[in-house]
Amino acid sequence: MGPGQPEYVGMTRVQLLDAGRAPITAQQYYAEGDPGPIVAALASVPELLGPTLGFVAAALGRGSTSVRLKEFAILRTSALQGCQFCIHAHTSVSLDIGLSPEEIRALRGEVPLEDGFPSESERALIGWIDALAGATGPIPDDVWVEARRHWPEHVLVELTVTVGATMFLNRFATGFELPTADHVMARLDAAGLA
């Protein structure tokens, strides 16, 4: 691997375009170095980069709800969808924003939810996320009613968009076998969360 080269070249089902092969219409995404495997895979269809990343940034980034709730939606959805790339990436993000290892394990389904989340309101929200991302078909009324009892409608709308965008990323990363960067795995190893 040469200097400045991504850590993951040649390990996926699709080409991950490095800066030298990045389309001229995608160069802005490489201006600050390796943009990561999602961008490097999407760059094969550069006209998708702007709309896709704009949507993902709006759905997963800072919004009207707290980053803590956003990470609930992202990490829980990724665990329900079995996306290793997204679980690894958002375990790291969850540590960054201050989630405890116990909360992370609970969101990843490795310990009972009650062990990580004593709060009834947060469990109600995770119940809504589970109904969206962990099942198909109609969602029972009681799940919605319980979530609404604790959270305003706009929060549930925003987090439902977050769940949907995360499911898209989950399938994108899983389908193309996008690899986790070495430094992320090293961090999770060190935290006992690999």
Added chain:
Amino acid sequence: MTMVASRPAAVTVPSAASGPIAEAVASGELPGRVWIYSNYHCNLACSYCLTESSPRSERRQLTAEQMLAVAEQARSLGFTALGVTGGEPLLLPWLPETVLAMAHQLPVVLLTNGTLFAGDRIKRAAMLADPNIALQISLDSHLPDLNDMARGPDNFANVVSAVPRLVASGVRVRIATTTAGPLDSPLLDPLRDLVRSLGVCDEDHVIRPIVRRGRADERELGVLAAARDIPSELTIAADGAFWGSFGPTVRSGRLDTDLLLTRTILPLSVPANALLATMRGLPEGADASLGIR
């Protein structure tokens, strides 16, 4: 009845296109020509080929319908000319009729290696005797051995045989010479004389450098060129839309994506707008000072 008189009225009526693309073309900001890679396969395997074209190449060809749609939409958007290249376009049996139909929209230059005009095939080519069509045929040296070393056996003989017959059929022929040396070298004078003797005037003899992309890059031939050195002509291929006709190059069997604009080719406004936006975002450069064309 002359060929001009028989043409559809649309040919002689200037496009009334308006909008950002038309304005950029009219002001000279955006080149007026749209290039179309009809296909990638070829009956030759030239040493400096940008697309590693050969008889064994994957075809990756556009359909006649796609090429006509590009022509129609190019005119509507305000582009002023078309080019068709490959691969060898004339390996596609429907290509002459398609080019003729495209020429009803905009003037077309059709690039060909000139080796497919033997015998009765010259009659098929005669349908391209149209004021809106020019054939551009490659010839790299006045010395048969030197020419054929790069372009393949018998290429020289085929070309010098075909060109006068095409000219006699009323087809406008341009000759393109690709050289590793200086573009104004006196060593090219005998070739210039030969081209004139074939019935092709000096203004229809294009001399250009080898661009170090594709197979030429593997063999370290030609001039290095950044995007700003390459004319920013919108180029459409089966693989997508590219910045310049030197964009969709291939090396080691893999498409170069560095000059890719969009994978979407139609509607043509998608890649055209991407090209214009990219041009406006790039710093000023040498702007084709290398003589690449």
